[in-house]
Amino acid sequence: MKLVIGIVRPERANDVLEALYRADVRGLSLSRVQGHGGELDRVETYRGTTVKVGLSDKVRFEIAVSDPFVEPTIQALCDGGRTGEVGDGKIFVVPLERVVRIRTGETDDLAVTPVGV
Amino acid sequence: MTNVLTLAQAAKVDTGDTAWMLSATALVLFMTIGLGLFYAGLVRGKNALNTFMMCIAALAVATVTWALVGYSLAFDGTGDLVGGFGHLALQDVTFEPREGTTIPHLVFMAFQATFCIITVALISGAVVERMRFGAFLVFAGLWSVLVYAVLAHWAFGGGWLIEGGTLDFAGGVPVEMGSGFSALAAALVVGARKDYGRLALLPHNAVYVLLGAGVLWFGWFGFNGGSGFSTGDAGVLAFTNTLLCPACTLVVWFALDLIRGRRVTAVGAATAIIVGCVGITPAGGYVSPGWAMALGAFVALPAYAVIVWRPRTRVDETLDVLAAHGIAGFTGILFIGFFAQESWNGVSDGLVYGNAAQLGDQALAALSAPIYAFVVTFLLLKAMMLVAPVRATEREEALGLDVIYHGEEAYPTGEGAILVTPEAGREEERLVANPM
Numbered sequence: 001m002k003l004v005i006g007i008v009r010p011e012r013a014n015d016v017l018e019a020l021y022r023a024d025v026r027g028l029s030l031s032r033v034q035g036h037g038g039e040l041d042r043v044e045t046y047r048g049t050t051v052k053v054g055l056s057d058k059v060r061f062e063i064a065v066s067d068p069f070v071e072p073t074i075q076a077l078c079d080g081g082r083t084g085e086v087g088d089g090k091i092f093v094v095p096l097e098r099v100v101r102i103r104t105g106e107t108d109d110l111a112v113t114p115v116g117v
Numbered sequence: 118m119t120n121v122l123t124l125a126q127a128a129k130v131d132t133g134d135t136a137w138m139l140s141a142t143a144l145v146l147f148m149t150i151g152l153g154l155f156y157a158g159l160v161r162g163k164n165a166l167n168t169f170m171m172c173i174a175a176l177a178v179a180t181v182t183w184a185l186v187g188y189s190l191a192f193d194g195t196g197d198l199v200g201g202f203g204h205l206a207l208q209d210v211t212f213e214p215r216e217g218t219t220i221p222h223l224v225f226m227a228f229q230a231t232f233c234i235i236t237v238a239l240i241s242g243a244v245v246e247r248m249r250f251g252a253f254l255v256f257a258g259l260w261s262v263l264v265y266a267v268l269a270h271w272a273f274g275g276g277w278l279i280e281g282g283t284l285d286f287a288g289g290v291p292v293e294m295g296s297g298f299s300a301l302a303a304a305l306v307v308g309a310r311k312d313y314g315r316l317a318l319l320p321h322n323a324v325y326v327l328l329g330a331g332v333l334w335f336g337w338f339g340f341n342g343g344s345g346f347s348t349g350d351a352g353v354l355a356f357t358n359t360l361l362c363p364a365c366t367l368v369v370w371f372a373l374d375l376i377r378g379r380r381v382t383a384v385g386a387a388t389a390i391i392v393g394c395v396g397i398t399p400a401g402g403y404v405s406p407g408w409a410m411a412l413g414a415f416v417a418l419p420a421y422a423v424i425v426w427r428p429r430t431r432v433d434e435t436l437d438v439l440a441a442h443g444i445a446g447f448t449g450i451l452f453i454g455f456f457a458q459e460s461w462n463g464v465s466d467g468l469v470y471g472n473a474a475q476l477g478d479q480a481l482a483a484l485s486a487p488i489y490a491f492v493v494t495f496l497l498l499k500a501m502m503l504v505a506p507v508r509a510t511e512r513e514e515a516l517g518l519d520v521i522y523h524g525e526e527a528y529p530t531g532e533g534a535i536l537v538t539p540e541a542g543r544e545e546e547r548l549v550a551n552p553m
Binding site: 009011014034036041042043044045046049050051052053054055083085 | 312316512515516520524525526529530532533534535536537538
């Protein structure tokens with residue numbers, strides 16, 4: 001079991017969702033985050049105040065999957081998130097120790113496999 | 118004898134009329150700000166400033182072009198198609214009353230300027246979220262002269278429509294049909310937003326939308342109520358009809374929403390206010406209060422139908438200027454042909470009251486204005502595209518036009534913002550972003 005964390009452009013979030021859906025990856029969480037990678041800072045001016053904004057808006061996917069789904073998930077994040085420009089984001093894959101489904105008490109692989117798959 | 122007396126009176130400025138027209142001018146100017154709020158609420162947050170700024174751009178550009186050229190082309194002389202150059206750069210526009218009115222020529226010009234401004238701002242609704250800001254500035258200037266001034270001459274300034282007997286109280290021809298059908302052309306030429314039809318592109322703040330619609334309705338009392346250029350009967354009738362007509366549109370819109378989706382929507386209600394105000398714009402001073410209410414109820418139907426149908430097409434006429442202004446204005450113009458009542462307006466009857474010819478005059482305007490607006494706007498934008506691109510790149514569209522064209526965000530958090538001091542040696546003065 002792995003936790004796949006994908007950080008992508010907000011405007012690509014829907015494409016990622018679509019790619020994940022096509023890859024039969026169902027359970028996921030999504031949050032809006034701000035971060036800094038290799039992107040150029042953007043300059044904003046409010047009257048006399050000029051600022052350099054180093055943080056860009058990103059969307060963070062967290063997807064817990066059983067081992068056979070790790071590669072399809074990574075592939076979907078890449079397919080959906082890639083524009084080819086700097087700032088497309090990163091994918092982190094980390095091992096998962098335990099997973100519990102609260103409703104049934106199922107654990108591990110059973111818990112990360114959506115009902116009906 | 119009576120004629121001489123009328124002329125003598127007409128040559129005098131009336132203080133009451135002037136006071137009202139000064140107020141009405143300010144009311145109409147405020148509409149453009151209301152429109153900015155209305156439009157900004159309807160787009161995504163990353164484009165809110167750019168959308169509002171298009172309306173502010175109209176305040177800047179259209180006022181200048183109007184003073185320099187537009188007013189003269191619209192209101193100097195009685196040429197069939199276009200006015201003259203006698204008032205270029207406001208030449209001979211003074212304290213003397215404008216011919217046919219009891220208000221100073223200057224006030225008349227300023228009042229008409231606010232109409233030109235809001236019409237230019239209206240078209241931006243068709244191209245928000247993807248048009249280049251610079252290109253819009255150029256477009257605004259050229260359109261205000263090539264389309265607005267010409268249509269205003271036709272309907273108000275002594276052109277072939279008004280001379281032929283077409284009734285248009287407050288701008289069904291130049292403002293509503295002019296903006297609506299130009300918007301359609303602009304949407305076709307500029308093209309759809311890159312995610313149109315693929316992703317849900319939703320309004321980011323429905324409260325702005327309602328507040329903007331409210332400001333528009335408020336300003337519309339000056340728009341319609343001032344179009345009699347006096348505190349006389351026609352202006353009073355139009356003022357009151359501006360209350361009655363949109364209220365009926367709202368009621369019918371509620372009913373249509375209930376039938377279609379079982380819920381009364383807020384964005385729908387804001388749209389209904391606009392549609393009702395637009396419907397009564399041409400007819401305000403010509404139909405009875407009863408018929409104004411009927412018009413309000415009726416105009417909801419075609420506008421609602423187009424608003425439901427348009428998003429199913431490939432045409433990304435983003436904020437439905439065609440439905441809310443073009444179609445509603447078209448309906449209002451034709452409505453006069455049926456239900457105008459001489460006992461109320463002192464000018465002419467419509468078909469229902471025995472004057473079928475009036476309907477013919479109205480139909481002429483309802484056909485010619487949309488065609489002229491569509492064709493000239495289409496060609497103007499095509500010509501502009503030969504010189505420079507008119508739309509943002511895909512990357513810019515993805516990032517949002519606020520940051521790209523204005524270097525600002527509507528909702529900056531300040532997180533990760535580092536103060537920059539462009540002038541060397543002034544660093545001490547600017548150690549913190551916010552001295553408070």
